[in-house]
Amino acid sequence: MPELPEVETIKSDLRSLIIGKEILDVKSEYPDIVKDIDFDDFKREVVGKKILKVRRRAKNLIIELVDSRSSLVEKPTNHKPQTTNYLLIHLKMTGHLIVTDASREVKDGSWVTKVGPLSDPQNQYIRIQFMLSGDKQLAFSDLRKFAYIKLIANSEQLRAILSDYGPEPFDKEFTLEYLKELFGKKKTAIKKVIMDQKGIAGIGNIYADEILFDSRIHPLRAANSLSDKEIENFRASTCKILKKAIELRGTSTSDYRDVKGEKGSYGDIRLMYKRDKENCPGCGGEIKKIKVGGRGTHFCPNCQRQ
DNA sequence: TGCAGTGTTGCTTC
DNA sequence: CGAAGCAACACTGC
Numbered sequence: 397m398p399e400l401p402e403v404e405t406i407k408s409d410l411r412s413l414i415i416g417k418e419i420l421d422v423k424s425e426y427p428d429i430v431k432d433i434d435f436d437d438f439k440r441e442v443v444g445k446k447i448l449k450v451r452r453r454a455k456n457l458i459i460e461l462v463d464s465r466s467s468l469v470e471k472p473t474n475h476k477p478q479t480t481n482y483l484l485i486h487l488k489m490t491g492h493l494i495v496t497d498a499s500r501e502v503k504d505g506s507w508v509t510k511v512g513p514l515s516d517p518q519n520q521y522i523r524i525q526f527m528l529s530g531d532k533q534l535a536f537s538d539l540r541k542f543a544y545i546k547l548i549a550n551s552e553q554l555r556a557i558l559s560d561y562g563p564e565p566f567d568k569e570f571t572l573e574y575l576k577e578l579f580g581k582k583k584t585a586i587k588k589v590i591m592d593q594k595g596i597a598g599i600g601n602i603y604a605d606e607i608l609f610d611s612r613i614h615p616l617r618a619a620n621s622l623s624d625k626e627i628e629n630f631r632a633s634t635c636k637i638l639k640k641a642i643e644l645r646g647t648s649t650s651d652y653r654d655v656k657g658e659k660g661s662y663g664d665i666r667l668m669y670k671r672d673k674e675n676c677p678g679c680g681g682e683i684k685k686i687k688v689g690g691r692g693t694h695f696c697p698n699c700q701r702q
Numbered sequence: 703t704g705c706a707g708t709g710t711t712g713c714t715t716c
Numbered sequence: 717c718g719a720a721g722c723a724a725c726a727c728t729g730c
Contacts, residue, residue, distance in 0.1 A: 397709055455710080489709045490726085521726090540725045542710070584719070593711080601709065650708085690721075691709070 398455060398487045400565070400598030401641035402652050402660065406493055407452040409655040410459070413495045414534060418446045418464045420500075421507065421527040429523045429536070431546045438547055441481060442526075448480075454561040454597035457493075458554065459483040482548040484557065490521075491536065491543025495655045498525075498533035507533070539651070561597040565634050570596070575627050579619040586622065587615035588689040590630075599634070602647050602669045605694045607633045609668045609678075614700040615686075615693045640665075668694040 398406070419442050427435030445461035452458070463479035485493070501508055507527055524545065526534040536545065548554045562578075563569040578595050579586070590596055591604050599607065608615050610633035613626055622630070646652055646660030649670055653659060663669075667677050672685035676696035686693050 399710095486710080488711075488724095538725095539727070540709090542725060582718090588719095591710090692707080 397489045397600055397602065397650060398491070398646070398652055399600035399603050400452075400455065400638055401603070401644075401662065402646035403452050403455050403457060403487070403598075404642050405645045405654055405660065406487075407450050407457060410450045410457070410493070410495070410534075413655065414447050414528060414532065415450065416447065417528040417530055417532060419443055419461070419526050420529055422524065423507070423527070424524040426523040426541065429538070429541065429544055431544045433547055441547055442483070445481075447528075453558045453564070454593050455486060455600070456558070457483075457485040457487075458548075458558075459485070481550065482554050484546040484548050484554070485536075486544055487538070488540070488542035488544075490539040490651050492538065492651075492653055493655050494535045494537060494653075494657060496533055496535065497531055498527055499531040500527075561593050562595045564597050565599075565638055570631070570634075572624070572628050572631055575631055576624065579622055579627060582619040583621075584619055585615060585688050586613060586617045586619045587691075587693060589619040590634075591689075591691075596634075598638070601691050601693075602649075602666070603634075603637055603641065605668045606666055607637050609695060609700060610637055612678075612699055612701075614697075614702045615688050615695050616702060668696070670694060 422439045422442060424430070424435060430438045442461060444464055446464035447459060448462045449460040450457065451460070460480065460482050498507055500506070521537045521539045522535050523538055523541070524536040528534060548557065563574065579589060582589050587604050587608060590599050590607070591601065607630065611626065611629035613622065613630060641647065641662040644660055644662040644665070645654060647662040647666065648659035649663040649666070668683060671683050672694050674683050675681070676683050676699060678696060678699040681696055681698040683694055684697050
């Protein structure tokens with residue numbers, strides 16, 4: 397389940413692997429993965445475009461495409477058609493992006509894809525393949541078909557979609573004051589509040605449990621009951637945990653893999669997530685599992701008091 | 703063997 | 717309007 401650190405890892409890897417490449421072809425046996433547009437239209441829009449930038453916002457990846465035939469030195473004409481658009485990709489729980497070698501058969505023009513990371517059982521649910529210049533492909537695998545790709549026509553539309561998300565934990569606006577305002581209005585369980593992407597962008601189930609333990613806050617505490625000190629602890633823990641998780645390239649306790657099919661290693665040092673019945677590293681007591689907002693929640697009842 | 707569990711987001715319902 | 721619950725989906729594990 398890719399959360400902020402996993403999507404950030406994918407973003408960095410894609411930047412070094414696919415920026416500057418041209419999309420030569422798109423293939424899919426599951427065209428509904430591309431939302432809100434007929435697949436043939438989608439194909440017409442992206443084939444021939446060049447990958448200019450890769451960004452992340454919340455758990456979304458944004459790939460900026462520009463017409464590969466439009467030269468940067470060329471003077472703009474009066475009625476120049478829109479040449480820049482964006483792929484907005486959300487991987488949901490089991491979505492993966494994989495970059496591998498691929499080349500076109502000389503004799504019949506069909507694409508041959510080398511196996512590589514695609515032999516991983518986690519990557520065998522290929523839904524869409526983008527064939528790229530330089531004998532590469534970007535493949536989109538997703539077991540459960542929740543993940544999607546949207547084509548965003550221009551920067552205004554993109555901005556409108558992305559403005560619904562709360563601040564990124566590494567943004568300037570992610571301050572004690574902001575969090576006091578956000579939590580003060582809600583009497584819901586704090587865990588639900590911090591996983592709401594409209595309030596804070598990027599925290600999912602794994603890092604919510606890790607952050608709440610690090611800041612010693614019980615997941616069922618009413619958000620508006622937190623003291624200023626607890627909110628500051630939460631803020632500091634969020635930055636600390638997410639930074640460490642990015643360094644370790646994410647958590648692969650379940651299906652997550654990076655674009656080369658490799659696992660992240662944050663799962664090895666996680667303290668709470670999926671560690672119920674083990675001993676708490678803080679006090680030695682037993683880690684409990686409960687449900688909060690329908691999600692499995694792991695915490696230490698002794699270190700994180702109601 | 704069937705069914706609960708898994709997990710993000712957005713839609714529906716109250 | 718906020719909050720809660722469920723659907724989307726497919727596979728695993730008990």
